Amino acid sequence: MLAVEARGLTKDYDIKKDGQRAHLRAVDNLDLAINKSEIYSLLGPNGAGKTTTTRLLTSILQPSVGGAKILGYDIVEDASTVRSNVGLLTETPALYERLTVRQNLEFIARLYDIPKEDIKPRVEELVDLFDLSDKIDLPSGSLSKGMRQKVAIARAMIHDPPVIFLDEPTASLAPESAKIVREQIMKLSKLEARTFFICTHNLFEAERLSSRVGIINHGKLIAEGSPEQLRDLRKDETMTVFRFSVWDDVIQNFFQERHYEVLEIKPERKSISIFINDIEKETPTIIEELIKQNFPMFEVRHEYPTLERIYLDLVQSENLPRNQEEESS
Amino acid sequence: MNWRRIWALTKKDLMEFTKSKYVLSAVIGIPLLFAILMPLGTILPIAKANPADFEGEGLGGFIDNLFSKTIDDWASLSMHTQTLIMLAYAMFIVVLMLPIIIPAVTASETIVGEKERKTMEAILASPITETEIVFAKIISSLIPSFFATFISAAGYIILIDIMLFPFLGYLLFPDFLSIIFVLVFGPMFSIISVELMIMISTKVKSVRDSYQIGSLVVLPLIMLIGAEMFSFFFNTVLTLIIGLAVMLVIIFILFKFATNIFNREKAITKMI
Numbered sequence: 001m002l003a004v005e006a007r008g009l010t011k012d013y014d015i016k017k018d019g020q021r022a023h024l025r026a027v028d029n030l031d032l033a034i035n036k037s038e039i040y041s042l043l044g045p046n047g048a049g050k051t052t053t054t055r056l057l058t059s060i061l062q063p064s065v066g067g068a069k070i071l072g073y074d075i076v077e078d079a080s081t082v083r084s085n086v087g088l089l090t091e092t093p094a095l096y097e098r099l100t101v102r103q104n105l106e107f108i109a110r111l112y113d114i115p116k117e118d119i120k121p122r123v124e125e126l127v128d129l130f131d132l133s134d135k136i137d138l139p140s141g142s143l144s145k146g147m148r149q150k151v152a153i154a155r156a157m158i159h160d161p162p163v164i165f166l167d168e169p170t171a172s173l174a175p176e177s178a179k180i181v182r183e184q185i186m187k188l189s190k191l192e193a194r195t196f197f198i199c200t201h202n203l204f205e206a207e208r209l210s211s212r213v214g215i216i217n218h219g220k221l222i223a224e225g226s227p228e229q230l231r232d233l234r235k236d237e238t239m240t241v242f243r244f245s246v247w248d249d250v251i252q253n254f255f256q257e258r259h260y261e262v263l264e265i266k267p268e269r270k271s272i273s274i275f276i277n278d279i280e281k282e283t284p285t286i287i288e289e290l291i292k293q294n295f296p297m298f299e300v301r302h303e304y305p306t307l308e309r310i311y312l313d314l315v316q317s318e319n320l321p322r323n324q325e326e327e328s329s
Numbered sequence: 330m331n332w333r334r335i336w337a338l339t340k341k342d343l344m345e346f347t348k349s350k351y352v353l354s355a356v357i358g359i360p361l362l363f364a365i366l367m368p369l370g371t372i373l374p375i376a377k378a379n380p381a382d383f384e385g386e387g388l389g390g391f392i393d394n395l396f397s398k399t400i401d402d403w404a405s406l407s408m409h410t411q412t413l414i415m416l417a418y419a420m421f422i423v424v425l426m427l428p429i430i431i432p433a434v435t436a437s438e439t440i441v442g443e444k445e446r447k448t449m450e451a452i453l454a455s456p457i458t459e460t461e462i463v464f465a466k467i468i469s470s471l472i473p474s475f476f477a478t479f480i481s482a483a484g485y486i487i488l489i490d491i492m493l494f495p496f497l498g499y500l501l502f503p504d505f506l507s508i509i510f511v512l513v514f515g516p517m518f519s520i521i522s523v524e525l526m527i528m529i530s531t532k533v534k535s536v537r538d539s540y541q542i543g544s545l546v547v548l549p550l551i552m553l554i555g556a557e558m559f560s561f562f563f564n565t566v567l568t569l570i571i572g573l574a575v576m577l578v579i580i581f582i583l584f585k586f587a588t589n590i591f592n593r594e595k596a597i598t599k600m601i
Contacts, residue, residue: 013598060453060593080456088454094447096341098348103341110337111455139348155451 003195008066093152097141342469364481436526524583
């Protein structure tokens with residue numbers, strides 16, 4: 001059974017534009033199949049439909065067309081069961097600022113019907129985990145942005161849900177706190193088979209954490225796969241980099257004589273790098289020749305296109321008109 | 330209905346109220362003004378005035394008619410005492426505005442405030458149903474109003490009795506009318522006020538807008554209190570039964586409206 005399954009998931013909003021009623025398609029025919037214990041990241045620019053997708057999958061919104069299931073439960077027909085089985089970190093921490101950390105967490109725990117005797121230990125376990133023990137009885141409004149984010153993550157996990165939706169989980173967190181959160185996500189996924197659906201702008205994080213990444217733009221899923229599979233989309237952009245301690249034009253001539261395309265020559269503090277279009281198979285031969293000619297080379301590496309580059313390419317080149325059907329009514 | 334969830338949400342709202350300066354000032358300040366300061370400023374100067382200044386042609390047929398049904402010895406009282414009694418009942422209507430005004434403040438704070446601060450999404454993501462949310466919001470908005478109304482009414486009754494006892498020789502309040510209005514009609518008006526505020530809350534985005542629209546919406550309710558009270562003077566039992574029946578129907582209809590209007594989709598899309 002899949003943890004998250006969406007088929008043709010679509011969401012239209014009725015909006016007012018220039019005084020006229022119109023439809024805005026926020027999510028467009030989305031198909032998803034996420035396995036249990038998988039960490040799936042949804043990337044996309046602002047307004048791409050990430051938050052609406054999360055709200056649909058957590059049964060807060062109802063789809064206009066299509067549907068989805070969480071652990072086999074339909075998001076419309078079994079909405080209450082779906083909500084019991086998911087945890088949600090909202091886009092902003094949105095805590096009750098006048099209430100303490102403990103009161104915030106205990107309140108949500110009661111909404112999820114956690115037995116009374118289990119609430120206190122669970123709250124203390126989570127505040128320990130996120131290093132908030134000394135802040136537990138402080139009003140959440142007095143906490144820093146990062147600490148509030150940690151409380152909000154703890155809130156999403158309070159009922160130990162099998163599927164957890166996190167909207168920008170490490171936004172505003174200090175590097176050490178972000179590391180704790182990432183480690184917890186990995187740990188819960190591997191050891192306790194929790195499924196994570198992460199909406200993020202942090203491509204580095206998506207690449208490191210996720211088994212698969214989806215890229216959404218204008219409500220449509222424009223690419224999906226493991227970070228490696230996505231990199232393969234731009235395989236032709238892989239480069240081989242040769243780094244030398246001293247530069248000489250002879251080096252450049254060496255590559256040009258052999259008809260390798262020199263993409264860039266990049267001087268650094270104590271070295272200079274030359275970027276050549278991918279020559280993976282020929283690399284050992286070239287290294288041999290460079291050594292023979294005594295060129296001062298001390299590093300050779302293949303540079304694969306980053307997820308960030310792929311993401312930007314896809315989003316920018318995805319020049320489909322905004323799928324916004326306006327209807328005068 | 331899951332009462333544990335309802336109570337969790339109610340308890341959370343009440344905790345927030347105790348820490349909100351605005352709610353506290355409304356729950357303490359408005360009753361103090363309506364139940365103590367206004368009556369003191371209005372009735373005390375009359376009580377201290379020279380009774381001889383009030384002698385004349387009488388208060389008139391309508392007033393005499395109205396009060397002779399409730400005050401047994403009305404005809405034998407001096408004009409000065411009759412004026413004090415009339416003012417005591419008139420100011421009591423002001424006290425009865427509390428069950429309408431206070432829930433308008435608490436309901437705005439708890440429903441629109443949740444939307445404004447975006448805290449509603451975490452509630453909507455939980456298994457609590459829309460009906461449970463509306464029910465919890467009604468209870469949490471009503472509790473401060475009940476307390477404020479009962480304490481204010483008690484304070485008002487004590488104050489009036491202290492001021493009027495020397496003239497009447499007996500305690501004017503509590504009488505049947507004040508008990509019925511404080512214990513039965515007051516809470517019912519509160520419930521109607523909260524239900525109206527819940528409906529308003531789905532249409533507005535800020536607490537400020539909610540207060541502004543809410544203050545207009547409660548005006549007809551205040552007029553209704555006055556109307557109920559006057560008709561109660563003339564026809565006690567029948568008016569009581571009809572009044573209660575009508576208000577129960579209104580409460581039921583508004584609850585249905587409120588739960589229909591308040592759904593996850595609208596609550597969340599109004600926040601975007």
